[in-house]
Amino acid sequence: MNLFADIRLAVTDALEAMMAAGELPAGLDLTNVTVEPPRDAGHGDMATNAAMVLAKPAGRKPRDIAEALATRLAEDGRIAAAEVAGPGFLNLRLAPEAWHGILRAALGGEGYGRSTVGQGQKVNVEYVSANPTGPIHVGHTRGAVYGDALAELLAYAGHDVTREYYINDGGAQVDVVARSVFERYREACGQSPEIAEGLYPGEYLIPVGEALKAEYGDSLLGQPEEQWLPLVRPFATDRMMDLIRADLAAVGIEMDVYFSEKSLYGTGRIEAALEELDGKGLIYRGVLEPPKGKMPEDWEPREQTLFRSTAHGDDVDRPVRKSDGAWTYFAPDIAYHYDKIERGFDQLIDVLGADHGGYVKRLKAVVAALSEERVPLDVKLCQIVRLYKNGEPFKMSKRAGTFITLADLVEQVGKDAVRFHMLTRKNDAPLDFDFDKVLEQSKENPVFYVQYAHARVHSVLRKAAEQGVEVTPEALARADFSSLGHEAELKLARSIAEWPRLVEIAARTHEPHRIAFYLYDLASDFHALWNRGNDEPSLRFLQDDMATAQAKIGLARAAAIVIAAGLGILGVTPVEEMR
Known part of the structure; x- marks a missing residue:
């Protein structure tokens, strides 16, 4: 049940009736008619812009349309009042029965808030x-949590979602890690490792070197690099991916697909993707213009194989093959996205680090070209995470081997805190992660505050059950909610009513942080009602009168059901007791 969608339907039905009656010109486009919460809660429960957006095409004054629409809506039993404001906005106040219906819907099962807006579209x-x-470090963690929450949100909103990890195992960095592992292998064989400039010095490679020795003994010692590198490279990659999978599991992430970049090389898949573009007249031999700004010392005009990405919105055409015949970094990316399109996805989403901003236009251009504009690509960039500890910035350096890993974060603050706090800012805004504040048990710590609200509800349920109150969702859904009339109670009901609408907005905009914000506000409304009950006994959830108690507990349990659903999207545990 989406109350906002239901009331919007009532508004559009009334407008259709006005057109049929000649009060408005026939055939008006109602697409831009909205029903939303008013900016000022004092103005009502909902507001519609119908009169404002229809005035010009209808050739009527906004207030005239609003007043006629208000008369029609007054006939709807769910609408207690329809008031015209300003130049023609229409504010709606709902009857108590509308909020009662919301509580029954929320108590009716796990389906409240789930949406079919995705219509089963296949999204990668x-x-x-x-x-x-x-291992996964904190710089990757934000994108990992954001991507996982987004995938869960889209599934909740009715999409068919595939979670995918692209293994960058085709580039030179894999040779570097293989050489680093070989030094740890030499160490395991009793020799002194030589961690030269540019190699990875981290201690996480010591067990890999030991595993390599267990596999090959000392047979690789003394061999030239061209003999041991082809063996060590896949061995090291597999062990690193085992480490990465374990890190992701620690924060509750499980991928559906791990796609290897290496699988694109020597298989004709890169060539096939470029042939597809060539067939569209988008591949040519040419020389790029020199880069703008300060000229690099090593730049020289060279003929290369280029993708005409400017035909699909890019600033410049992009090289796909170097003058020496080697593929550019972009070539396998083209083949990879072509593979996604060929797998039949209706929409693609790439979650990348902020340092990939220069890739956005070229990726969008190539997906548009390969799919003939059929498959949209949304590239979401996740900005940096700034770490603070004991009030001071906490630095990390992957090369130095002193970086903070995802596993470090989970060990220090727990999975739930990591996931929730990574979603307390929009993905394209920098995020501060303060180890001390993340562990605070206060309103300033959002994950604690939201989990505390859920736990408080369950403490009420336990006490009520001890007193003989039937507190199953089914029993509570049958309660008489007419006793819920205090503004603090209605405010919580209104917040619960916003959940289905919020889900659809967050899914449509690819913004799971909206869920975190909403949960914090919902928890605030619940805690405010709880605190009012300390001073006003009539607002307490536990009452002597059984019918009144069931109504008030039903309100609380409805809030907890929504909190649990929202936390489920974020991958956070809805705890029933605070420890």
Whole structure:
């Protein structure tokens, strides 16, 4: 049940009736008619812009349309009052029965808030995709949590979602980690490792070196690199991916697909993707213009194989093959996205780090070209996470081997805190992660505040059950909610009513942080009602009168059901007791 959608339907039905009666010109486009919460809660429960958006095409004054619409809506039993404001906005106040229906819907099962807006569309969400050179660090963690929450949100809103990790195992960085592992292998064989400049010095490679020794003994010692590198490279990559999978599991992330970049090389798949573009007249030999700004010292005009990405909105055409015949980094990306399109996805979402901003236009251009504009690509960039500890910035350096890993974060603050706090800002805004504040048990710590609201409800349910009150959702849904009339109670009911609408907005905009914000506000309304009950006994959830108690507990349980659903999308546990 989506009360906002239901009332919008009532508004559009009234407008259709006005057109049929000649009060409005026939055939008006009602697409832009909205029903939303008013900016000022004092103005009502909902507001519609219908009169404002229809005035010009109808050739009527907005207030005239609003007044006629208000008369029609007054006949709807769910609408207690329809008031014209300003130049023609229409504010609606709902009858108590409308809020009672919301509570029954929320108590009616796990379906409240779920949406079919996705219509089963197949969506591929690719996220994390860290190079297999070491454990997941905090820089990857934000994109990992964002991508996972987005995937869950889209599934909740009715999409058919595939979670995917692209393994960057085709580039030179995998050779670097293989050489680093070989030094740890030499160490395991009793020799002194030589961690040269540019190699990975982290201690996480010591067990990999030991595993390599267990596999090959000392047979690789003394061999030239061209003999041991082809063996060590896949061995190291597999061990790194085992490490990455374990890191992701620690924060509750499980991928559906792990796609290897290496599988694109030597299989004709890159060539096939470029042939597809060539067939569309988008591949040519040419020389790019020199880069703008300060000229790099090593730049020289060279003829290359180029993708005409400017035909699909890019700023410049992009090289796909170098003058020496080697593929550019972009070539396998083209083949990879072509593979996604060929797998039949209706929509693609790439979650990348902020340092990939320069790739957005070229990726969108190539997906548009390969799919003939059929498959949209949304590239979401996740900005940096700034770490603070003991009031001071906490630095990390992957090369130095002193970086903070995802596992470090989970060990120090727990999975739930990591996931929730990574979603307390929009993905394209920097985020501060303060180890001390994340562990605070206060209103300033959003994950604690939201979980505390859920736990408080369950403490009420336990006490009520001890007193003989039937507190199953089914029993509570049959309660007489007419006793819920205090503004603090109605405010909580209104917040619960916004959940289905919020889900659809967050899914449509690909913004799971909206869920975190909403949950905090919902928890605030619940805690406010709880605190009012300390001073006003009539607002307490536990009452001597059984019917009144069931109504008030039903309100609380409805809030908890929504909190649990929202936390489920974020991948956070809805705890029943605070420990």
